[in-house]
Amino acid sequence: AQTVTQSQPEMSVQEAETVTLSCTYDTSESDYYLFWYKQPPSRQMILVIRQEAYKQQNATENRFSVNFQKAAKSFSLKISDSQLGDAAMYFCAYRTPGDGSSNTGKLIFGQGTTLQVKP
């Protein structure tokens, strides 16, 4: 069974600085997707960034980028120029492609990392 581990329950960063959140996963599959979701105090689930395992290039979305190390099964999120609005709980998630009845594409989440941004 696939598992996702976030070993940092809490992280803190100064406004305008850079922070990296760690995530490791375990799977025997070669075809999968990885995600980072943000959950602010409102408890919405907001997709931050996604990475397809077959793409070697690391995904980037504005101030958010990932370091995807497939062999090491590592998927870290880097937030540059941190802003007060980045304060939230961040979840790393894994899913299979979801292209068949035996491959439903359910998301498997890590335990989350609470990010505090200090002014």
Added chain:
Amino acid sequence: GAGVSQSPRYKVTKRGQDVALRCDPISGHVSLYWYRQALGQGPEFLTYFNYEAQQDKSGLPNDRFSAERPEGSISTLTIQRTEQRDSAMYRCASSLAGRGREQYFGPGTRLTVT
């Protein structure tokens, strides 16, 4: 357009009562997922529908939990004889068919069992 909606947003019930939680997915989304999230934890998968077919219910914790999606649109998650340990946020998500499609999450129903 309208996102995923869930109702009720908050539900307080007494132990032993049955509850029904509703999810209204984005129009045209054939895939529908239910997740449960305890406070301070990541969401955990409960069940998955492809149109009206429940294709994966491996995450349902026990037989008090059931779900249906009879017409391939609105889905209902039912918890019978609720227990305090059922207290959590229940979320649904929907997506289009096809590989790697993004799942759009609803706002969740916060269930409290007293």
